[in-house]
Amino acid sequence: MLSLVLIRLYLLSLLLLFGCDWLDYHIQNSPTNPSENIIFSGITETDSNGNMIGNIDSDDWCQFDMNLMDSGYGLNPIYPNPVTAQNSELFGYSYQICYQYSTPYDSTFTNLNHINIDIVSVNNDTIYSFEDNFANGPFGSCTFIADTLVVDSIYRMHLTSDDWNCFGDIQFQ
Numbered sequence: 001m002l003s004l005v006l007i008r009l010y011l012l013s014l015l016l017l018f019g020c021d022w023l024d025y026h027i028q029n030s031p032t033n034p035s036e037n038i039i040f041s042g043i044t045e046t047d048s049n050g051n052m053i054g055n056i057d058s059d060d061w062c063q064f065d066m067n068l069m070d071s072g073y074g075l076n077p078i079y080p081n082p083v084t085a086q087n088s089e090l091f092g093y094s095y096q097i098c099y100q101y102s103t104p105y106d107s108t109f110t111n112l113n114h115i116n117i118d119i120v121s122v123n124n125d126t127i128y129s130f131e132d133n134f135a136n137g138p139f140g141s142c143t144f145i146a147d148t149l150v151v152d153s154i155y156r157m158h159l160t161s162d163d164w165n166c167f168g169d170i171q172f173q
Contacts (some may be wrong), residue, residue, distance in 0.1 A: 040122065040154045041079055043060075043171045050079040050098070060168035062159075066138050070105035073164040074138075078157060082171035091144040095172060098142040101159055105137035112136050115161045119145070119170065121152045128157075 044061060045054035057120045064074025078099045085095050103113035115133040119128040127149040132139070150172045 002057075012166070013164040035042075035155045040156070040169050043154070043169045044068045044077040046067040046077050046079040046081045048080045050076065050100070053076065053130050057169060063164035064138070066100050066102075066140065069137050071102045071138060073159075073161065073168040074100075074102040075157070075159045075168060076100040076169055078170055082173050084173045085150075089142060093099075093144070093147045094144040095147065095150065096138065096142060097170065100138065100140040100159065102141065103135040103161065109136060110168050113161055115159060117153050117159050121155055125151075127155065 010090055014157065026104045041059055042055055042057040044052060047053045056162065061077045062075045064071035064076065076099065078097045078113050080097075081148070083095045083097050085093055099117070101115065101117065103115060104111075106112070112133070115132050115135050117128075117130040117132075118126050120126050128143060130141075130143075153172055155170045156167050157170055157173065159165065
């Protein structure tokens with residue numbers, strides 16, 4: 001009971017300090033917001049090299065050119081998509097996905113960006129989370145997700161920062 005009162009006092013103090021617009025923005029743009037209604041309208045199909053090969057979901061992803069050092073913020077479609085589980089000698093039966101993201105580039109490295117990347121289900125169950133406190137320009141990564149974590153066929157990848165957010169859908173087969 002006391003903790004509920006403290007939470008309410010904390011939220012009220014945030015409202016008074018920062019205003020309703022700030023709090024509403026951060027609640028609505030949280031990738032793990034339980035009230036968020038995730039609507040999957042399709043996926044952007046890619047091959048294992050990241051080339052688009054079929055359906056393109058125009059509501060997903062915020063594409064950028066990985067060859068440009070300063071593309072600003074961006075999140076390219078994961079590849080491959082859809083993704084199929086395979087037996088990996090190091091990671092067991094898992095899904096390997098690769099992704100690329102970009103943040104504004106600062107050649108002096110004095111203005112670094114903080115980003116979060118999460119993969120969540122329609123029920124907001126998180127199966128992957130990555131945080132980069134030193135993002136500066138384009139970056140590419142691959143990761144393995146254990147097949148035991150994947151219980152739905154479609155998930156959403158969110159990239160969020162203090163200034164920007166983007167998402168795209170992933171199909172697991």
